[in-house]
Amino acid sequence: MVLTDIKAGGKAKIINTEHVNVLVRRRLLDLGIMEGTEISIKRILPFGGPFAVEADGQWVGIRRSEAKLIQVCHS
Amino acid sequence: MIEIALAGNPNTGKTSLFNILTNSYEYVGNWSGVTVEKKVGMLNNKKGHLIDLPGIYSLNPLSKDEGVATRFLIEENFSMVLNIVDASQLERNLYLTIQLLEYGKPVVIGLNMVDVAKGRGIMVNEKKLSEKLQSPVLPIVARTGSGCKELAGLLTNEKQENKPLYISYGQYLDQAMESLVAKMPEAENLPPKRWLALQFFEGNEVVHSLLKTLMPVEELQRIFAETEKLVQMEEGAKSLSYHIRAVRAEYIKGVLDVSLQKGDEVAYTLTDRIDNIVTNKFLGIPIFILFMYLIFKLTFDWIGSPISDLLDGFLTGPLSDGLTSMLQAAGASAFIKAVILDGIVAGVGGVLVFVPQIMILFFLISFIEDSGYMARIAMVMDKTLESIGLNGKAFIPMIIGFGCNVPGIMAARTIEQPKERLLTIILTPLMSCSARLSVYSLFVGAFFTQNQALVVLSLYLLGIVIALTLAKIFSSTILKEEGSMFVIELPPYRIPQWRTLMRNTWEKGKGFIKKAGTFIFGGSVIIWFLSYSGPAGMGVDMNKSFLALIGGAIAPLFEPIGFGSWQAGAALITGFLAKEVVVSTMNIIYVAPDLHTLQGVMAHHFTSLSAYSFMAFLLLYVPCLATVAVIKKETGSAKWTWFSIIYALLIAYIVSLIIYQGGKLLGF
Numbered sequence: 028m029v030l031t032d033i034k035a036g037g038k039a040k041i042i043n044t045e046h047v048n049v050l051v052r053r054r055l056l057d058l059g060i061m062e063g064t065e066i067s068i069k070r071i072l073p074f075g076g077p078f079a080v081e082a083d084g085q086w087v088g089i090r091r092s093e094a095k096l097i098q099v100c101h102s
Numbered sequence: 103m104i105e106i107a108l109a110g111n112p113n114t115g116k117t118s119l120f121n122i123l124t125n126s127y128e129y130v131g132n133w134s135g136v137t138v139e140k141k142v143g144m145l146n147n148k149k150g151h152l153i154d155l156p157g158i159y160s161l162n163p164l165s166k167d168e169g170v171a172t173r174f175l176i177e178e179n180f181s182m183v184l185n186i187v188d189a190s191q192l193e194r195n196l197y198l199t200i201q202l203l204e205y206g207k208p209v210v211i212g213l214n215m216v217d218v219a220k221g222r223g224i225m226v227n228e229k230k231l232s233e234k235l236q237s238p239v240l241p242i243v244a245r246t247g248s249g250c251k252e253l254a255g256l257l258t259n260e261k262q263e264n265k266p267l268y269i270s271y272g273q274y275l276d277q278a279m280e281s282l283v284a285k286m287p288e289a290e291n292l293p294p295k296r297w298l299a300l301q302f303f304e305g306n307e308v309v310h311s312l313l314k315t316l317m318p319v320e321e322l323q324r325i326f327a328e329t330e331k332l333v334q335m336e337e338g339a340k341s342l343s344y345h346i347r348a349v350r351a352e353y354i355k356g357v358l359d360v361s362l363q364k365g366d367e368v369a370y371t372l373t374d375r376i377d378n379i380v381t382n383k384f385l386g387i388p389i390f391i392l393f394m395y396l397i398f399k400l401t402f403d404w405i406g407s408p409i410s411d412l413l414d415g416f417l418t419g420p421l422s423d424g425l426t427s428m429l430q431a432a433g434a435s436a437f438i439k440a441v442i443l444d445g446i447v448a449g450v451g452g453v454l455v456f457v458p459q460i461m462i463l464f465f466l467i468s469f470i471e472d473s474g475y476m477a478r479i480a481m482v483m484d485k486t487l488e489s490i491g492l493n494g495k496a497f498i499p500m501i502i503g504f505g506c507n508v509p510g511i512m513a514a515r516t517i518e519q520p521k522e523r524l525l526t527i528i529l530t531p532l533m534s535c536s537a538r539l540s541v542y543s544l545f546v547g548a549f550f551t552q553n554q555a556l557v558v559l560s561l562y563l564l565g566i567v568i569a570l571t572l573a574k575i576f577s578s579t580i581l582k583e584e585g586s587m588f589v590i591e592l593p594p595y596r597i598p599q600w601r602t603l604m605r606n607t608w609e610k611g612k613g614f615i616k617k618a619g620t621f622i623f624g625g626s627v628i629i630w631f632l633s634y635s636g637p638a639g640m641g642v643d644m645n646k647s648f649l650a651l652i653g654g655a656i657a658p659l660f661e662p663i664g665f666g667s668w669q670a671g672a673a674l675i676t677g678f679l680a681k682e683v684v685v686s687t688m689n690i691i692y693v694a695p696d697l698h699t700l701q702g703v704m705a706h707h708f709t710s711l712s713a714y715s716f717m718a719f720l721l722l723y724v725p726c727l728a729t730v731a732v733i734k735k736e737t738g739s740a741k742w743t744w745f746s747i748i749y750a751l752l753i754a755y756i757v758s759l760i761i762y763q764g765g766k767l768l769g770f
Contacts, residue, residue: 045340050164050518054589056347057159059194069374073383076485077494079592084222085191086373086592088481090488093589 028101030068030078030094038067039099046096051089058087065102104150105179106257109171109202110186111195112157113593115214115244118602119186120154122250123257149258153180159194161201162306162343165518172308175205176293184257186212186244189219189226192362196354201301203235206266206294211239212253218594223365230361236267245599266294271349274336275303278329285325287316303329304346373474373594380475386482393475397466398555398562401539406459407554410543411697413458417451418696437640441630444693449626449686453618455697456540456682461611463536467505468606472598476501477590484588490570491577493517493588496526500569503533504562505610507729510535511736521581525573527736528746531725532569534562536614537681541720544685548701549713557714565721568753617680625679626686629672633691644691663719663755664712664762674719680726711770715762722754 033039041064044052060066060082069086070079078094080087110116124143141154155171163169183202187195202209213228232239238256242249270276279299286295301309303326313322330342339345380389425447429439470476476498484494495517503510510530517523542558550557632649636642644650653672660666669691677684694700708716724747725733734743
């Protein structure tokens with residue numbers, strides 16, 4: 028299952044970010060989002076727009092194409 | 103005098119703290135990357151300097167502004183670090199703290215946003231935290247200034263010596279670091295060697311290039327590869343940087359276990375609710391456009407123009423009359439009278455009239471920056487910008503560019519991807535800055551009295567549309583993408599503080615007033631002199647002046663786009679200095695004592711159509727001198743600087759040609 032399978036308002040736990048672009052992964056790490064992090068989907072922008080996710084009070088916007096590469100499981 | 107470096111994650115309130123501790127007015131915003139260059143201020147007690155570094159998450163840099171901080175630690179002399187951490191995001195903030203502690207200089211920790219943390223049910227025990235980190239920790243709220251006095255006292259009394267924090271990264275990496283340290287030659291002013299070794303293994307590019315100057319590259323590569331392989335095999339880590347991060351995370355967990363208490367999670371209800379609306383599926387973009395429209399309405403119709411009119415009345419009435427009678431009483435010659443009244447008062451006054459409108463625009467941009475809405479705009483716009491080869495973050499420099507292109511271009515540093523950054527730098531000058539606003543105000547007042555705000559908005563949109571079109575063209579031809587990226591921090595909304603807003607507005611607006619006193623003052627005198635003198639001598643008919651000759655030489659070029667007069671040509675040449683000089687020039691050459699007379703005179707020289715064509719040309723034609731200088735500095739390339747001048751001229755001509763000739767065909 029990947030992050031984009033989760034609906035707005037839902038929660039999930041990240042299990043793999045290996046396929047994500049290196050720079051994006053580094054930045055997500057900086058913001059405290061990595062394997063094992065529990066995140067919730069706050070907003071999904073229309074027309075294939077970005078995802079706003081929240082982890083531990085930190086809100087982050089990422090692209091849908093990137094979110095598709097983040098593997099998650101139900102937490 | 104001690105030198106103290108101020109370091110911390112982006113958007114943790116470093117600049118607010120800097121302003122309080124040094125009593126200086128630096129630029130503050132609510133988005134990541136406000137501080138793109140280090141700034142130095144004198145502490146209030148005059149005992150030391152405080153250096154405000156750009157916000158970073160880690161000492162291992164990802165974008166250009168992050169490199170500034172790492173380079174500072176390596177190259178500069180300083181005696182202490184003031185590390186500001188966000189109490190509501192302690193876990194990730196401590197990640198930087200650990201690296202600063204490992205560096206070994208004394209660190210004082212300012213625990214900021216304790217109020218936000220409390221609101222989310224997080225209690226930090228600063229005594230325990232201080233014990234664990236072996237460094238003083240002080241809770242503060244930088245926005246209100248609470249706790250900052252105590253912090254200032256602590257800074258100058260703190261011990262100057264400290265031992266680096268030692269964390270074991272497992273026997274294999276520890277050993278590798280030891281042997282690398284042993285191989286490093288002695289050199290002066292070198293940062294602590296273990297820290298260098300650790301940063302090297304973490305993949306820090308800045309440290310890597312430093313080590314390359316000290317040791318053979320092949321040896322460094324060999325050591326790195328061997329160590330990575332060993333750590334992968336023995337520790338089961340994915341890579342060295344993963345391993346190092348995991349060890350640090352474990353250490354931080356140990357620190358937080360004893361110093362942090364989490365209550366029931368309270369969600370950001372306000373932020374949630376606002377985001378429900380402003381990033382709404384259907385409403386997001388319309389709301390943004392509505393905001394922009396409101397900004398223009400406020401700037402022109404509702405507040406700005408009435409105040410500008412009052413100021414104009416004062417400048418042309420009591421002030422001019424006063425000056426005239428003073429000059430009369432002093433027995434000034436006709437020449438002096440003409441310089442002062444027709445040159446300086448007309449030129450400088452003509453620009454000063456627009457200060458109220460510009461201040462209001464700056465105030466509203468500051469409001470957006472400080473509220474947290476800026477990051478949402480970037481997110482709402484990302485999809486659109488991605489399709490033309492940019493990312494959502496490119497929108498921030500563009501919006502700041504509405505105030506002034508110079509800080510706008512500098513804000514492009516937060517864009518990680520080099521080509522997206524270059525593209526943003528080149529296109530930001532198409533954003534209509536406040537200096538251009540003074541020219542529009544003049545023209546719309548003369549030709550579009552019924553639809554002032556709408557006409558000006560159309561020019562702003564024209565700039566945006568052209569920038570986006572060119573982005574698409576450039577990114578699919580000369581600047582092909584290498585893969586675009588977009589990750590943005592969304593800060594919680596906050597109500598901007600009146601004090602911060604006023605400061606920011608003044609900081610941005612004062613440059614405009616300063617320019618009026620220097621650049622435009624000098625320019626007005628020169629322009630007036632050129633209009634007063636000619637080949638036949640002094641006091642010539644203006645149509646036979648030097649200015650008319652110069653303007654007339656290029657005027658035929660502008661014939662096809664609607665304004666082939668020498669006056670328009672002369673105004674456009676002077677506009678390269680600063681766009682608002684166009685207004686000064688027009689005041690002087692049309693010998694207009696006040697705004698309304700000038701607008702009346704202009705009606706004889708322009709039609710509505712040619713006026714619009716002129717405004718469009720002025721919007722696009724060349725970035726002003728200051729902008730060209732900053733493009734050169736930021737791109738570090740003469741080629742791209744020339745490119746940005748030449749493409750702008752071409753585009754301006756083509757667009758104005760379409761507007762004027764198309765408009766004529768349509769019967770305007």
